[in-house]
Amino acid sequence: MSHALKTVPGTEDAPWQEFDPEAYFQHYYGEPHPDDDTLTYLAARALRAAQTRPGRDLDIIDVGTGPSLIPLLAALPVATRLTAWEYAAPNLRWLQNEITSPPLRPQWQHFWR
Numbered sequence: 656m657s658h659a660l661k662t663v664p665g666t667e668d669a670p671w672q673e674f675d676p677e678a679y680f681q682h683y684y685g686e687p688h689p690d691d692d693t694l695t696y697l698a699a700r701a702l703r704a705a706q707t708r709p710g711r712d713l714d715i716i717d718v719g720t721g722p723s724l725i726p727l728l729a730a731l732p733v734a735t736r737l738t739a740w741e742y743a744a745p746n747l748r749w750l751q752n753e754i755t756s757p758p759l760r761p762q763w764q765h766f767w768r
């Protein structure tokens with residue numbers, strides 16, 4: 656059993672430093688999909704349910720943010736602090752550019768309604 660587990664590639668085996676975040680963005684988020692709408696709705700609802708009082712009262716961390724703003728946008732209305740936890744250099748550069756180059760791209764504005 657432990658041998659079988661060792662043969663399954665883990666995150667540490669993925670070549671994240673060679674990842675192309677813009678290609679990922681265009682592939683997965685270039686066009687809005689109903690499953691992403693559902694995911695965003697459910698995430699926002701779960702975050703609201705986690706609140707202990709109305710308004711912003713959650714300290715939120717998104718682990719493995721990658722080239723997606725969906726979890727951050729879903730969390731924004733309830734967050735006192737929002738942390739994107741990402742370690743791949745290409746994704747960090749992409750994220751930095753994405754959040755400091757207004758206006759928000761139409762693909763993200765779609766989720767901010």
Ligand SMILES: C[S@@+](CC[C@H](N)C(=O)[O-])C[C@H]1O[C@@H](n2cnc3c(N)ncnc32)[C@H](O)[C@@H]1O
Nearest residue numbers: 666671718719720721722723740741742743746
């Ligand atoms: C499958 S992608 C998910 C991207 C995005 N959250 C989404 O749902 O579209 C996984 C992300 O986790 C990041 N990652 C993997 N291991 C990590 C670690 N130990 N610490 C922080 N980020 C990590 C990768 O760089 C990659 O951006």
